[in-house]
Amino acid sequence: MFISISTFTIANDTEESVKEAFRNRPHMVDDAPGFLKLEVLSPQDNPKEIWLKTYWQDEESFKTWYKSHQYHDAHKGIPKETKLVPGSVRVRYFSLVGE
DSSP states (O other): OEEEEEEEEBSSSOHHHHHHHHHTOOOTTTTSTTEEEEEEEOOTTOTTEEEEEEEESOHHHHHHHHTSHHHHHHGGGSOTTOOBOTTOOEEEEEEOOOO
C-alpha cells in the first residue's frame, strides 16, 4: 500500500468553507484505478491546518492520478478566496509497514 499525506495551512478565515468543500467533495478520485480511500483531518490545536491522506494500492496508481486532468478538476471545489500560509504546503509519501 502507498499513502500520500499532504498538509497545508490556511492563511485567511476560509477554513470552514474549505472543510465544507471537502465534506461535499465530488468524489472524483473514488473511481481512479488503485484508489482505496481519502481521509481529511484538521488538528484540534491548529484548525487552520488541513491534512489529506490518500491510500492507494501502489505508487504507480497515485502517480497516474496525480498527472491526470481529473486530479486538477477535483481541486476546483476549493473556495477561490482561500489563501495558504506561504511555505506551509508539504507532501510526503509513505509505505504501510503494518496494521
